[in-house]
Amino acid sequence: MSDLEIFRAEARAWLEANCPPSMRGDAPNAADEGAEVVWGGRRATYENPEAELWLDRMAGRGWTAPTWPKQYGGGELSADEARVLSQEIARIKARPPLFSFGLWMLGPVLLEYGNEAQKREHLPKIARGEIRWCQGYSEPGAGSDLASLRTRCEDKGDHFLINGQKIWTSYADQADWIFCLVRTDTTKKHEGISFILFDMASPGVEARPIKLISGSSPFCETFFTDVKVPKENLVGRLNGGWDIAKRLLQYERQNISSGGFGGGAGVELEEVAKRYAGEAAGRIADPDLRVRVAAHRMEARAFALTVRRLEEDAKAKKGPSPAVSIIKYEAAKLNQDRCELMIEAMGLRGLGWEGDGFAPAEISATRSWLRSKGNSIEGGTSEVNLNVVAKRVLGLLDHQ
Amino acid sequence: MTSALNEEQILLRDSARDWVREKSPVSAFRKLRDSGDVDGFERAAWREMCELGWSGILIPEEFGGSGLGYRTLGLVLEETGRTLTASPLLSNAIAATGLLLGGNAEQRQHWWPKLADGSAIGTLAADEGAHHAPERIALAAAKTGSGYTLNGEKRFVPEGGTADLIVVAARTGGSAGDEHGLTLFLVEGNASGLSRRPLKTVDSRGAADLAFRNVELPGSAVLGSAGDGFALLDGILDRARACLAAEMLGAATQSFETTLDYLKSRVQFGQAIGTFQALQHRAAKMYTDLELTRSCVEAALDGLDRNVNDVPALCSLAKARAGELWHLVSNEMVQMHGGIGMTDAHDAGLYLKRARVAEALYGNAAFHRDRYATLMGY
Numbered sequence: 158m159s160d161l162e163i164f165r166a167e168a169r170a171w172l173e174a175n176c177p178p179s180m181r182g183d184a185p186n187a188a189d190e191g192a193e194v195v196w197g198g199r200r201a202t203y204e205n206p207e208a209e210l211w212l213d214r215m216a217g218r219g220w221t222a223p224t225w226p227k228q229y230g231g232g233e234l235s236a237d238e239a240r241v242l243s244q245e246i247a248r249i250k251a252r253p254p255l256f257s258f259g260l261w262m263l264g265p266v267l268l269e270y271g272n273e274a275q276k277r278e279h280l281p282k283i284a285r286g287e288i289r290w291c292q293g294y295s296e297p298g299a300g301s302d303l304a305s306l307r308t309r310c311e312d313k314g315d316h317f318l319i320n321g322q323k324i325w326t327s328y329a330d331q332a333d334w335i336f337c338l339v340r341t342d343t344t345k346k347h348e349g350i351s352f353i354l355f356d357m358a359s360p361g362v363e364a365r366p367i368k369l370i371s372g373s374s375p376f377c378e379t380f381f382t383d384v385k386v387p388k389e390n391l392v393g394r395l396n397g398g399w400d401i402a403k404r405l406l407q408y409e410r411q412n413i414s415s416g417g418f419g420g421g422a423g424v425e426l427e428e429v430a431k432r433y434a435g436e437a438a439g440r441i442a443d444p445d446l447r448v449r450v451a452a453h454r455m456e457a458r459a460f461a462l463t464v465r466r467l468e469e470d471a472k473a474k475k476g477p478s479p480a481v482s483i484i485k486y487e488a489a490k491l492n493q494d495r496c497e498l499m500i501e502a503m504g505l506r507g508l509g510w511e512g513d514g515f516a517p518a519e520i521s522a523t524r525s526w527l528r529s530k531g532n533s534i535e536g537g538t539s540e541v542n543l544n545v546v547a548k549r550v551l552g553l554l555d556h557q
Numbered sequence: 558m559t560s561a562l563n564e565e566q567i568l569l570r571d572s573a574r575d576w577v578r579e580k581s582p583v584s585a586f587r588k589l590r591d592s593g594d595v596d597g598f599e600r601a602a603w604r605e606m607c608e609l610g611w612s613g614i615l616i617p618e619e620f621g622g623s624g625l626g627y628r629t630l631g632l633v634l635e636e637t638g639r640t641l642t643a644s645p646l647l648s649n650a651i652a653a654t655g656l657l658l659g660g661n662a663e664q665r666q667h668w669w670p671k672l673a674d675g676s677a678i679g680t681l682a683a684d685e686g687a688h689h690a691p692e693r694i695a696l697a698a699a700k701t702g703s704g705y706t707l708n709g710e711k712r713f714v715p716e717g718g719t720a721d722l723i724v725v726a727a728r729t730g731g732s733a734g735d736e737h738g739l740t741l742f743l744v745e746g747n748a749s750g751l752s753r754r755p756l757k758t759v760d761s762r763g764a765a766d767l768a769f770r771n772v773e774l775p776g777s778a779v780l781g782s783a784g785d786g787f788a789l790l791d792g793i794l795d796r797a798r799a800c801l802a803a804e805m806l807g808a809a810t811q812s813f814e815t816t817l818d819y820l821k822s823r824v825q826f827g828q829a830i831g832t833f834q835a836l837q838h839r840a841a842k843m844y845t846d847l848e849l850t851r852s853c854v855e856a857a858l859d860g861l862d863r864n865v866n867d868v869p870a871l872c873s874l875a876k877a878r879a880g881e882l883w884h885l886v887s888n889e890m891v892q893m894h895g896g897i898g899m900t901d902a903h904d905a906g907l908y909l910k911r912a913r914v915a916e917a918l919y920g921n922a923a924f925h926r927d928r929y930a931t932l933m934g935y
Contacts, residue, residue, distance in 0.1 A: 451930035462852035547837035
């Protein structure tokens with residue numbers, strides 16, 4: 158038996174023995190409101206005690222962050238072992254023990270750009286789910302043109318002083334710490350940005366939730382008024398934050414993509430189409446809808462195959478390639494198409510807002526459809542992602 | 558999951574790339590077209606391809622081939638597709654596949670060495686109308702003593718004018734529209750009663766219509782078993798679809814790259830037209846489609862080599878996507894080149910013409926969407 162097969166056997170046995178029964182089955186969709194998803198953090202609450210147990214066991218093994226070094230709370234697995242582990246996790250349908258911007262975005266960037274003290278301080282707490290992070294990127298005047306951000310960070314000798322406003326900060330009202338882009342030089346654009354970390358409990362931080370067209374949302378407006386931040390919280394060099402910011406966006410887009418938006422959890426489109434629009438001889442009775450469902454499902458298959466292929470590439474090259482921008486673009490398009498087809502198949506039953514007149518799955522379809530409109534805006538608009546592909550992958554130049 | 562290429566595959570792909578660049582650029586295809594040749598391919602070039610071992614990629618070593626499989630053949634077809642190389646490579650491989658899936662020892666012994674060394678050209682004759690519809694096959698095979706008599710027609714048969722071995726799908730029972738009652742036969746190109754009419758199709762390849770008038774075949778000409786040949790035919794067609802998709806992927810990639818070069822070099826309003834966002838976004842979307850299609854084609858070919866159980870769905874996915882991809886990219890190739898793309902002197906038209914024929918062969922996207930939905934149970 159090869160070393161990898163030995164690892165597989167061990168992983169399989171450990172997962173079988175340690176994954177609690179209620180942590181198996183179709184993963185909840187993190188974007189679904191009210192879905193039982195573990196985000197960890199200082200204020201974490203567990204309706205299901207097995208969710209906490211599962212997190213503790215996986216974190217104890219280092220498998221919340223399988224490829225990170227052991228000294229930082231990871232499992233120090235090779236790329237091949239990590240792939241085997243994810244296959245074994247999928248085999249028993251074990252749910253992710255932890256949803257975390259720290260794991261997906263900040264961690265990989267700290268491993269690359271953080272100093273030793275920062276890695277030792279933050280990575281183990283991320284891996285154990287002790288600290289929940291949020292992302293301070295967009296501002297009211299800096300959306301697609303992110304580098305025009307204005308949140309001011311001044312050097313006050315023994316500390317930094319931060320003043321400004323962020324927007325679309327996911328879960329800012331529940332996060333413990335923030336990784337934040339700030340302006341440290343007002344005379345330059347990209348070269349005047351720094352990447353800094355601070356505690357959301359610091360005096361002067363305020364987060365206000367934003368209500369979306371879908372009824373609610375994880376997003377907040379976040380205000381900073383004379384927030385004092387220790388100097389050692391700067392990641393990388395002063396005014397050198399833009400490269401780190403872009404790197405983190407690659408991880409964010411890669412992560413959005415491998416999970417996909419919506420993820421296809423729960424009811425399948427073709428079953429909904431059969432149930433609501435009729436079935437004839439085992440087929441969706443409406444031939445036009447049937448063809449469009451098939452076209453969508455085929456594109457989703459092509460997408461899943463591509464995500465896997467690019468992941469293999471990324472492992473071989475040790476990092477995401479700019480081509481992940483096509484994945485973010487495509488993931489958004491696919492989920493929007495899926496949501497549109499879902500409510501179309503349901504007819505007016507797919508356009509309920511609330512109340513007893515509609516089944517919960519119907520309300521959920523409506524809300525998911527509305528929420529999906531943000532998929533092509535958040536994490537870089539589809540237009541910005543196409544710009545990235547045109548410039549960085551295809552080598553087309555900027556218009557003069 | 559697609560496995561990484563091994564050294565042998567990389568070597569073969571690189572040698573194919575070199576050969577195509579040196580011996581078979583698009584200008585070679587253009588020259589062939591302008592010569593009015595009815596075979597639809599250059600004999601000398603095909604001989605070289607056989608000498609390089611490409612005709613034997615699917616054929617086991619003991620029969621003169623290399624037995625390297627579908628993914629490997631796909632790599633070569635991608636390279637030949639890039640320059641629109643016209644050759645029997647694909648049709649020949651489809652005939653070899655027929656023997657792999659349904660041939661007995663005697664049939665293999667007789668045909669495989671000839672298909673491998675190029676002394677015989679093989680092809681598949683399935684469709685009888687303008688649209689791919691394998692269940693609608695009507696060509697009649699009547700049982701006569703120990704053999705069969707074939708009467709009917711096959712249309713648009715690739716390499717139909719030159720093939721020495723034609724795998725013919727015929728009806729020994731049931732009626733057009735039924736899946737049961739099909740039987741596959743190995744028919745020699747010079748069979749008495751078989752007449753062939755070469756067609757001038759828009760892609761200038763070697764397609765022909767075949768007419769069977771009392772073609773007498775011995776019982777030993779049956780490929781597989783008589784009466785239930787649909788599954789065998791479907792298996793052969795799936796391999797044809799995946800391999801053709803590889804050729805189309807190569808051609809679409811070249812169509813895209815040629816267009817991208819033009820976007821970078823053509824200057825209007827004082828700058829390269831590729832700096833305009835309207836064109837940048839269309840190029841980026843085409844690139845996205847290319848990457849998605851590549852994943853599907855590689856997964857289908859790899860699935861065939863590893864004999865995974867959803868091969869039919871993967872092959873339909875690959876063929877549908879390759880068709881839609883090249884359709885889009887060939888249209889954009891003409892549009893983004895502007896007036897020059899409309900001229901016969903430019904290659905864009907050659908890609909556009911081949912794109913539509915390849916799209917229709919073995920089922921267009923509409924055919925495969927319907928098939929995919931049926932396979933998936935809706």
